[in-house]
Amino acid sequence: MDSIISTFHIDVKTLITQAVNFSIVLVVLYMFALKPIQKIMRERTAKIEKGIEDAKKNEEMLRKSKEDYDQSMAKAKAEANDLLKDMKKEVSEKRSAMLEDAKTEVAAAIAAGKQSLESEKQKMLSDAKKELAALAIQVTEKVLGEKVDASYQEKAAKEVSKI
Amino acid sequence: MNFIQEISLFAEPVAHIGKYVITNSMLSSWLAVIIIVALSLVLRSKINEIPRGIQNLFEMIVESSLSLIDQVTGSRKLSEKVFPIALPLFLFILLNNWIGLLPLGWMGQVEHVKEGFAFIPYLRGGSADVNTTIALAVMSVVAANLFGVLSIGIWKVFNKYVNIKVLSTIPSKIKKDLTVIIVAPITFFVGLIEIIGEIAKMVSLAFRLFGNIFAGEVLLASMAALIPYLVPVPFVFLELLMTSIQALIFAMLVVVYFTISSSEHGEETEEIREEQEEIREELSSA
Numbered sequence: 241m242d243s244i245i246s247t248f249h250i251d252v253k254t255l256i257t258q259a260v261n262f263s264i265v266l267v268v269l270y271m272f273a274l275k276p277i278q279k280i281m282r283e284r285t286a287k288i289e290k291g292i293e294d295a296k297k298n299e300e301m302l303r304k305s306k307e308d309y310d311q312s313m314a315k316a317k318a319e320a321n322d323l324l325k326d327m328k329k330e331v332s333e334k335r336s337a338m339l340e341d342a343k344t345e346v347a348a349a350i351a352a353g354k355q356s357l358e359s360e361k362q363k364m365l366s367d368a369k370k371e372l373a374a375l376a377i378q379v380t381e382k383v384l385g386e387k388v389d390a391s392y393q394e395k396a397a398k399e400v401s402k403i
Numbered sequence: 404m405n406f407i408q409e410i411s412l413f414a415e416p417v418a419h420i421g422k423y424v425i426t427n428s429m430l431s432s433w434l435a436v437i438i439i440v441a442l443s444l445v446l447r448s449k450i451n452e453i454p455r456g457i458q459n460l461f462e463m464i465v466e467s468s469l470s471l472i473d474q475v476t477g478s479r480k481l482s483e484k485v486f487p488i489a490l491p492l493f494l495f496i497l498l499n500n501w502i503g504l505l506p507l508g509w510m511g512q513v514e515h516v517k518e519g520f521a522f523i524p525y526l527r528g529g530s531a532d533v534n535t536t537i538a539l540a541v542m543s544v545v546a547a548n549l550f551g552v553l554s555i556g557i558w559k560v561f562n563k564y565v566n567i568k569v570l571s572t573i574p575s576k577i578k579k580d581l582t583v584i585i586v587a588p589i590t591f592f593v594g595l596i597e598i599i600g601e602i603a604k605m606v607s608l609a610f611r612l613f614g615n616i617f618a619g620e621v622l623l624a625s626m627a628a629l630i631p632y633l634v635p636v637p638f639v640f641l642e643l644l645m646t647s648i649q650a651l652i653f654a655m656l657v658v659v660y661f662t663i664s665s666s667e668h669g670e671e672t673e674e675i676r677e678e679q680e681e682i683r684e685e686l687s688s689a
Binding site: 247249250251253255256259261262264265266268270271272273274276278281284 | 412413414423424426429432433435436439440442443444446447450451452458461462465466483486487488490491492494495529532533534535537538539541542
């Protein structure tokens with residue numbers, strides 16, 4: 241044993257010094273490097289895991305929202321189609337009714353017009369006849385050079401009205 | 404004038420403070436400590452949530468070290484406990500080894516010795532001094548046993564070496580199994596041999612590292628003496644690799660010792676024995 245100690249110069253002081261050296265390395269490296277690095281790595285891992293979990297949740301929520309949206313859209317479409325059908329039907333009915341009304345009104349207007357025209361025609365004819373009778377009397381008075389009596393005037397008016 | 408060019412088996416003294424001798428290996432170790440402390444402080448000041456530069460590199464080292472230790476321990480939880488000892492050990496040995504390889508041949512002093520004059524370099528690989536390797540080996544093995552005490556309890560660790568438990572089971576088991584009279588004392592003596600095993604661990608750790616690093620330095624010195632400058636260059640690269648491997652071996656062996664000490668002694672054999680007893684009972688009842 242002594243020969244080993246003397247050959248390799250094994251010295252307790254040097255042994256203790258080297259042990260202290262390593263202890264310093266151990267403590268400093270742990271306190272200033274390993275501990276904070278491991279802490280930050282753990283925190284980051286937790287954040288990433290949380291992020292992935294949140295992303296999965298969001299994806300699920302998005303999928304559900306899309307499903308809801310699709311369902312709502314399908315429902316709205318069906319409702320809109322029904323509404324459209326009803327409206328078309330209603331519009332068609334209203335149009336038919338309006339057409340009927342218009343036709344009736346037009347027919348009434350035409351009839352009224354015809355009636356008015358007829359009355360106008362009759363009035364014009366009677367006026368024309370009166371004027372014609374007066375004219376005939378005037379012509380007769382000019383030809384005769386004297387005034388005709390009332391009986392002649394009446395007779396002339398009767399003759400003119402026969403035309 | 405006779406000029407001696409040989410590497411001594413022990414670290415050469417380069418200074419004295421009273422009776423305290425400062426060797427060139429000690430200077431290398433202090434340099435390694437300064438580098439590691441400086442790096443740690445720089446790293447501490449630059450730690451950020453988003454890693455950059457040195458933090459990136461260190462995180463990569465931490466992650467790969469943990470993966471490597473996982474292969475030995477088989478459990479991330481245990482790896483995280485052993486890792487704060489294994490990584491500093493690896494870095495300290497690695498830097499000690501590499502400092503010894505620095506091409507600073509001009510840094511040293513010429514001293515008068517019995518045979519003539521000898522050149523004493525200021526830096527010698529820290530691990531090329533057996534004092535360093537013994538200190539590290541003793542600390543590692545003692546720490547492994549303390550870790551065992553903390554993990555499985557002092558009674559179980561004590562029984563690993565002085566297996567009183569197995570001797571106390573003889574009266575209860577003798578009726579079932581007569582072989583216990585032979586097996587129990589053998590197990591007890593195996594436990595005693597474990598004590599020698601622990602000493603052997605320290606010796607093997609210390610001298611493996613010292614031997615390899617010292618041999619590397621001798622090789623480099625021999626090559627430099629034969630043809631200086633050119634020939635030693637490939638050997639320096641070889642030594643860089645070899646010293647890294649030696650640091651890794653030392654650290655991994657320490658991880659193995661920690662793993663062994665944290666597992667209960669004879670855990671598996673007990674399980675097998677219990678299974679065998681169950682089978683035997685089933686057969687006898689059949």
